[in-house]
Amino acid sequence: MFAFFLSSGLFLGWSLGANDASNVFGTAVGAKMIRFRTAAIYCSIFIILGAVISGAGASHTLGKLGAVNALGGAFIVAFSAAISVYLMTLARFPVSTSQAIVGAIIGWNFFSGALTDVDSLIKIVSTWILCPVLSALFAIFFYKLIVFIIKSFKIHMFTLDRYTRNGLLLAGIFGSYALGANNIANVMGVFIPVSPFSDLSFGGLFSLSATQQLFFLGGVAIAVGVFTYSKRVMATVGSGIMDLSPVAALVAVSSHSIVLFLFSSQGLETFLRAHGLPAIPLVPVSSSQAIVGAVIGMGLLKGGKSINWHIVGGISSGWIITPVIAALISFVSLFFMQNVFMQETFRPVAYQITRESALRIDKTGFSSNKLETLMGKKFESAIKMKKALSARISLTPKILNIVLSASKINEMEITMDKINSIDSNRVSGEQTKAIEKLIGQKFMHQWQFAEALGNSSFSWQFRQGDKEFNENLSHKLLYVYGLFEK
Amino acid sequence: MDNILKKNTTIEKEIDDFLNQFSEAGLLFKSGVDIYLSGKKDRFQRTIDEITQMEHKGDALRRSIEEKLYRKTLIPESRGDVLDLLESLDALIDRFKGTLYRFDIECIEIDPKFHDDFKELVRNVVNASEALVQSSRCFFKDISSIANYMHKVSFWETECDKISTMLQKRIFRDTELRLSQKMQLRDFVRHIDKIADRAEDVADDLSIFVIKRSL
Structure with missing residues (x-):
C-alpha cells in the first residue's frame, strides 16, 4: 500500500527531473556545449548523491510547515504538486517544485483544519525573494570576475571554449548535487513521517537511514525525469529571457548552484553558527528562480535592454499561480480521496x-x-x-x-507489546530501557511523554549546542510517539 | 576529456598556421610582383609555384579546421563567424595567387615609369592584408586589442584607392601607349586594388563578429 501511495511522490520526482534539470544543464545543452546524454548521466548521478548525502537539511522546514500525518494525505499532497508542476512544464514555464509543494501542503492544512505555521511559511516565502536576488548578485560578481580574467590573461577563443565546457560540466555537477540536496525535501518530505522504512547497514561499511532510503527512491525518480522528459525543456531554457553566451551560461549555472548549496548545506550552517554569524535558513528553494535571477542579474549589468521583460513577467506570474493551483488541486483531491475513495487523508488532532x-x-x-x-x-x-x-x-x-x-492531544499508553516492537536500529538499548521504566503509564500530550523520558534517562535529554544529537533525538521522539499513540 | 584538450590544442595551432600562410602569401605576392617587374622570369615562375603550394596548404588547413569545428562542436556560438572569416581569408590567398597567374598568363608589359607606382600599390595592398591578419589573430586571442589593427585595414585600403586612381589617370594620360595597352594596365591596377577592397570587406565582417563576441 505504501508503494502505491509513494507513487505520487515518485511522479513529483519525475516532474522535478523533467523541469528542474533543465535549469542545471539546459543552458549548456541549449548552447550545444554539452551533449544531452552526457548532461543527463552526470545530472542523474549527482542528484541522487546530493539527495541521499545532504538531503536532510532542507526537509525539516517543510515538515514544520505542515506535518501531513496520514499516508493518503501525503499521496494527495505530492500528487497535487506533481500535477501542478507537470501542467506548468507542459506550458513550458520554468516552474518551482518548492512552490507547488508548499501550495499543496497549505491545501492539506486547510482541509484537515491544521494551522499553517506562519513562521515557517514566512521563512519559506522570504527565500523565494532572497533566492533570485542572491543569485543575481552572485551572477553580477562572477560575470565581472570572469570578464576581468579573460581580458587580463588574453585567453584564446578555443582555450576559453575548453575552460567554459569543463566549467559548465563542473558547475552542472555541483548544481545537480545541490538540486538533489535542496529539492529532495519537496519530493519526499511529506512521506518522512509516514515512512515504514528502517535503517539499513551495508556490511558495516556504510548505512542508510530510513529517510535516506526514501530520498534515494526520490532521487531515482528525478533521474528518470531527467532522461525521459528534460531534453525538450533544456532546449528552450536560457534563450527565452535573453540570449546567453556560453560564458554567461557558465556564470548563470554557477550562481544557481551556489545559491542552492547555501540553502541546503548543514555544514555551512554549522560553520556560520559556530562563528557567531547569521545562518542561512535551510529551506527548499526554487532552482528556476535561482537561474532566472542569475540571468536577469547579468542582463541588468548590461543595462537591461537585452532582457525580454514580457517573458520574465510570464515566468513570475507562474510562480504565483503555481502554489495557488497546487493548493486548490490538493484541497479538492483530498475531498475526493476522503469522501469518494474512503481513504484516511489526515488523522484528526484535537x-x-x-x-x-x-x-x-x-x-x-x-x-x-x-x-x-x-x-x-x-x-x-x-x-x-x-x-x-x-x-x-x-x-x-x-x-x-x-x-x-x-x-495538543496525543493519547499514549506504554505497553510491553509495543516496547517489543521497537526497531533496535532506531532506538538504542539504553533508551529502550528508559521506556520500559514507564510501562503502564498513560500520557495525554506528547510533551508529557518526552518529559517523562528525559527524567527517566539522560539519553532522552536534549543537549545544549549539540544540534546533530538534538535533531537525531527529535526523529527518535517522533518515532516513539507514533509507536505508542492510541 | 584528454582527447578534447589535445584536439583543441591542435586546432589553435592550425589556425595560427593558417594565418601564417595568409601572411606569407601576401609577402610572396609582393616579392612576385617585384621579381616580375625586374624581368627575372625563372624566379617569377618559382614564386608562382611557391604561392600555389601555399594556397593548397591553406585550403587543407581550412578544411581540417572546419571538420574539427563541426565534429567536436567547438565554439558553437562563434563557429559560423570563424568559418566565414577563414573562408574569406582563403579567398584572399586565392586572389594573391590569381593575380600572379594573371601576370604570367598575359605577360603584360609595364613601362618602367609605372614600376614605382605599381610597387607602392602592391606594398599598400600587402599592408592592408597584414593589418587584417593581425586583427584576425586578436579576434582569436585578445579581442580587446582588435581595435588597434582594424582601423589600419581601412587606412591602407584608402591609400590603395588613391594610388590606383592616380596610376589609372597617369596611364590614360600617357600619349605613348595604345588604348589596348592602357585598358590592360587599368585592369591590372583594378585587380590589385580589389584585393585591398576585399580585405576591407573582411575587416567589416570581422567588426560585426567582434560585437557578437563582446562580453
Missing part, C-alpha cells in the same frame, strides 16, 4: 487545555489564567482552537504556538 498543559503554559511566562474559561473544553482542530482563543485574548503567533503545542 486540542484541550488540561491542568497539566496550563502548568506548562505558565512555565513559559504567559499566564494561563486568561484561558480559565476554556479549561477542559475539547477542540476538534487547531483552527477551532485558534478561533476560541482569539475571541478571548489578543493572540500573537508566539502565544498561539505555546498554547497549541501544550494542549
Whole structure:
C-alpha cells in the first residue's frame, strides 16, 4: 500500500527531473556545449548523491510547515504538486517544485483544519525573494570576475571554449548535487513521517537511514525525469529571457548552484553558527528562480535592454499561480480521496487545555489564567482552537504556538507489546530501557511523554549546542510517539 | 576529456598556421610582383609555384579546421563567424595567387615609369592584408586589442584607392601607349586594388563578429 501511495511522490520526482534539470544543464545543452546524454548521466548521478548525502537539511522546514500525518494525505499532497508542476512544464514555464509543494501542503492544512505555521511559511516565502536576488548578485560578481580574467590573461577563443565546457560540466555537477540536496525535501518530505522504512547497514561499511532510503527512491525518480522528459525543456531554457553566451551560461549555472548549496548545506550552517554569524535558513528553494535571477542579474549589468521583460513577467506570474493551483488541486483531491475513495487523508488532532498543559503554559511566562474559561473544553482542530482563543485574548503567533503545542492531544499508553516492537536500529538499548521504566503509564500530550523520558534517562535529554544529537533525538521522539499513540 | 584538450590544442595551432600562410602569401605576392617587374622570369615562375603550394596548404588547413569545428562542436556560438572569416581569408590567398597567374598568363608589359607606382600599390595592398591578419589573430586571442589593427585595414585600403586612381589617370594620360595597352594596365591596377577592397570587406565582417563576441 505504501508503494502505491509513494507513487505520487515518485511522479513529483519525475516532474522535478523533467523541469528542474533543465535549469542545471539546459543552458549548456541549449548552447550545444554539452551533449544531452552526457548532461543527463552526470545530472542523474549527482542528484541522487546530493539527495541521499545532504538531503536532510532542507526537509525539516517543510515538515514544520505542515506535518501531513496520514499516508493518503501525503499521496494527495505530492500528487497535487506533481500535477501542478507537470501542467506548468507542459506550458513550458520554468516552474518551482518548492512552490507547488508548499501550495499543496497549505491545501492539506486547510482541509484537515491544521494551522499553517506562519513562521515557517514566512521563512519559506522570504527565500523565494532572497533566492533570485542572491543569485543575481552572485551572477553580477562572477560575470565581472570572469570578464576581468579573460581580458587580463588574453585567453584564446578555443582555450576559453575548453575552460567554459569543463566549467559548465563542473558547475552542472555541483548544481545537480545541490538540486538533489535542496529539492529532495519537496519530493519526499511529506512521506518522512509516514515512512515504514528502517535503517539499513551495508556490511558495516556504510548505512542508510530510513529517510535516506526514501530520498534515494526520490532521487531515482528525478533521474528518470531527467532522461525521459528534460531534453525538450533544456532546449528552450536560457534563450527565452535573453540570449546567453556560453560564458554567461557558465556564470548563470554557477550562481544557481551556489545559491542552492547555501540553502541546503548543514555544514555551512554549522560553520556560520559556530562563528557567531547569521545562518542561512535551510529551506527548499526554487532552482528556476535561482537561474532566472542569475540571468536577469547579468542582463541588468548590461543595462537591461537585452532582457525580454514580457517573458520574465510570464515566468513570475507562474510562480504565483503555481502554489495557488497546487493548493486548490490538493484541497479538492483530498475531498475526493476522503469522501469518494474512503481513504484516511489526515488523522484528526484535537486540542484541550488540561491542568497539566496550563502548568506548562505558565512555565513559559504567559499566564494561563486568561484561558480559565476554556479549561477542559475539547477542540476538534487547531483552527477551532485558534478561533476560541482569539475571541478571548489578543493572540500573537508566539502565544498561539505555546498554547497549541501544550494542549495538543496525543493519547499514549506504554505497553510491553509495543516496547517489543521497537526497531533496535532506531532506538538504542539504553533508551529502550528508559521506556520500559514507564510501562503502564498513560500520557495525554506528547510533551508529557518526552518529559517523562528525559527524567527517566539522560539519553532522552536534549543537549545544549549539540544540534546533530538534538535533531537525531527529535526523529527518535517522533518515532516513539507514533509507536505508542492510541 | 584528454582527447578534447589535445584536439583543441591542435586546432589553435592550425589556425595560427593558417594565418601564417595568409601572411606569407601576401609577402610572396609582393616579392612576385617585384621579381616580375625586374624581368627575372625563372624566379617569377618559382614564386608562382611557391604561392600555389601555399594556397593548397591553406585550403587543407581550412578544411581540417572546419571538420574539427563541426565534429567536436567547438565554439558553437562563434563557429559560423570563424568559418566565414577563414573562408574569406582563403579567398584572399586565392586572389594573391590569381593575380600572379594573371601576370604570367598575359605577360603584360609595364613601362618602367609605372614600376614605382605599381610597387607602392602592391606594398599598400600587402599592408592592408597584414593589418587584417593581425586583427584576425586578436579576434582569436585578445579581442580587446582588435581595435588597434582594424582601423589600419581601412587606412591602407584608402591609400590603395588613391594610388590606383592616380596610376589609372597617369596611364590614360600617357600619349605613348595604345588604348589596348592602357585598358590592360587599368585592369591590372583594378585587380590589385580589389584585393585591398576585399580585405576591407573582411575587416567589416570581422567588426560585426567582434560585437557578437563582446562580453
